[in-house]
Amino acid sequence: MRHEKGEALLTLALEMQAARAGLTLRQIQERFGVGRRTAMRMRDAVLRVFPQAIETEGEDRQKRWHIPPGTLDRLASVPADELAVLDSAVRLLEAQGRDLDAATLAGLSAKLRAVMPPEHARRVEPDVEALLEAEGLACRPGPRPRLNxxxxxxxxxxxxxxxxxxxxxxxxxxxxxxxxxxxxxxxxxxxxxxxxxxxxxxxxxxxxxxxxxxxxxxxxxxxxxxxxxxxxxTAFAKQAFGVFQEDPVDVAWRFSADVAEEARAYAFHPDQTAEDQSDGSLIVRFRAGGLLEMAWHLYTWGDRVEVLSPPELTAMVHPHRQAWGALP
Missing domain, CATH: 2.30.30 (SH3 type barrels.)
Structure with missing residues (x-):
């Protein structure tokens, strides 16, 4: 536990250096999942070790703390799991046809490796390969657009x-x-x-x-x-279930009890709400357009989902749902 606290304080110090505008107490609370008093103790501990930290007050009248650039550079390192996540992101972007973004992220990965001490780089690279192999990254089959x-x-x-x-x-x-x-x-x-x-x-x-x-x-x-x-x-994108833009409507789906736990793990929309029912079913509500894309997705749930609203979506989904059954 003592080592974990020390790791948290070092992480906080690194993030106080990385944040150009500095970190507020609320940001420390959210980042480390702690209460206000604990966040204050963590901040004070970092300030005792790094007295060169700068305190500022923003336009929102919140105080922020920032450690000058270069103070902790020799203490920072990139662990194998972070490099593996970065490399996995490159592969996913390539699979989505976003080659330019993949190349940009691959360049960032190369820069990180270039500034790592050679001994550390040699030590973590086999771990990166092992993590990538264990992850078993597979691309979803199907057509993908090619971008110039x-x-x-x-x-x-x-x-x-x-x-x-x-x-x-x-x-x-x-x-x-x-x-x-x-x-x-x-x-x-x-x-x-x-x-x-x-x-x-x-x-x-x-x-x-x-x-x-x-x-x-x-x-x-x-x-x-x-x-x-x-x-x-971001707000514009939230108006649609997928990409197709149309006037948003109130949407409500009821998932049967045998798939309620699986449905609860899905993020159908950033602003969705979920209501557990006494019979074990789950009702998900959100507001968005894109009824055709909703219908395409709901077909995969077969007869395990009921569209409560809007009626236009009910007419699109239910006849096909009952005819096809659940898709794999």
Whole structure:
């Protein structure tokens, strides 16, 4: 127990150095799962060892503590399990067709290995290989979109620079690629990958999604991207069960008692609530659009799920559900 406390204090000191704005007491509480008094004792213990720590007060009137860069560099090391997780993330990104993101993360992994002391690197590398082998990472079979790395890189640079882009794009409705002036907001990754933005030329359109594999060319422009005030891509993504955007509705699903425990382990939506019923069943509620994608998912539960609302989803799911039964 004493060693675990020492490890926690060292971790806190490293994170106080990594956080440029410093850490608040609340952040320490949340990070280590402790109460306010324990967080204060941990902070005070670190400050006694590192008196050069800087105390600041932000605009929110909360105090923050930061250890100057370079203070603990020689104490920091990267354990094998963290490197293995990083390498696993690279493999998953490659499996999803996100080769540019995979290459970026692989570069970070290489940089970490480069700054590690040679003796430590030689010691942990066999452990990394063993962890990766034991993890048995397998890719889910099925079609995945292929992304053009040059286009993905140009789009990322345009998003960082905050500029509009001219896309050569072909949609399902109009497969012939045409030039479009688009103001990009961000990218949604999933089974399919989409650029979120609005088109201002040739025909002005509101907020829409552009399938990344359908973009055949991209040209960043010397023109600021127009962005709605307060737009939050995370909040935008929450409006849909998957990617398809439509007006959100109140959704309620009842899972039978024999699959309630399995359903409880799923995160169907970031804002979902779960209600245990007296018969052992489970009702999950959230608000989102994307009824077609919901139906596709619910088919996999067979007759173990009942759609309570909305009625449009009930009509889509129940006849097929009873005909197909549960899918593996």
């Amino acid at each position: 790395l040059d286009i993905a890189d140009a789009l990322r640079n345009a998003l960082k620079a905050g500029v509009a882009v001219r896309l050569t794009y072909g949609s399902r409705r109009d497969p012939t690629p045409t030039a479009r002036l688009v103001h990009p907001y961000g990218v949604l990754h999933g089974h399919r990958h989409y650029l979120v933005g609005h088109q201002s030329d040739p025909a002005p359109e509101g907020l829409r999604l552009f399938s990344l594999p359908r973009i055949t060319a991209i040209e960043p422009l010397d023109q600021p991207a127009e962005r709605p005030p307060g737009f939050d891509i």
